[in-house]
Amino acid sequence: MKDILIVTDAKKIKVLAEKTRVDILSLLRDRPMTASELSMILNKDPSTIHRHVTLLKETGFVEVIGKEGNEKLYGRSARVFLITPYENDANALVAMDKIHTDEALRLYKIFIEAGFEISNKKEFINLIKKFLSNFESLSRDIIKKLEGVEINRLEFIRIMVLLALINSPKLQEEARRLKELLGLGD
């Protein structure tokens, strides 16, 4: 399993615009599982799960990492998938919107748990979504270049922070508003 997998191909990204497949990847975060286990936990027909897992395998999100009895054991191909479409494909955009909504909600919860008082939840969520989408679109040429390079976790975090810095001249309005919503002074 890789640390980080950068995925820019719209055909692959639109595979994630489907809840069961996202749930499968999420479950495999904990540990590798067989199709039967996934089927039981997700309460879905084994043949349905089989079809989804096959698609996830073909698009490189999942890999066979061994056997349990006579069943294949599936694992994630990377700990973190960085999903960032290179083209403006409509289906990929639908998938990205779902991914960003989910991420924005989790970020909201984290900031609340850390003790921030966010004055306007809805605006915060929308601002984060808009920012993530702009950030990805501004960064995609650089991310595309980095796609094949071996990068570890910490390096990856630093690179994302540098990308945010590089793109920040075009994101000053978002920066100002985000600061206000988090109740941060100057």
Next chain:
Amino acid sequence: MKDILIVTDAKKIKVLAEKTRVDILSLLRDRPMTASELSMILNKDPSTIHRHVTLLKETGFVEVIGKEGNEKLYGRSARVFLITPYENDANALVAMDKIHTDEALRLYKIFIEAGFEISNKKEFINLIKKFLSNFESLSRDIIKKLEGVEINRLEFIRIMVLLALINSPKLQEEARRLKELLGLGD
């Protein structure tokens, strides 16, 4: 092992201003090891290694995760340590300077490998170091608040990117110069 461990305590950070201890943490990235293994690989006296490992354990960077024969097996307490001092302690600053130099060099190599032509290596390294140091100092109040919150890898990356955005109004000069050094147009 945690995913992410945020370390802001200067007393803990200055423990990392010592090459052998950094080497130990680096080796444990691959797999857990005993003091004898570490001693053999690093070609250091077992008692020296024992002293360093004990200090790393006391400061929470390393934990005993089991036994191999009658030796303790040591592992990292987290996959990623986010080291960011909360106070301006002189020893912690020395440790941070070493950490930033190392990170800046690795980032330089990654960008070169990805096909960027960086016009001035020395200025790039210094700019990254200056940026990381400013970024950490601007972010430390927020990071301190987040210290105890359970955050996974992807959330953590997103939060770092948001912090870069929030602080970007004060980092526009760096943003502009970094873009130039990477040969990126508008």
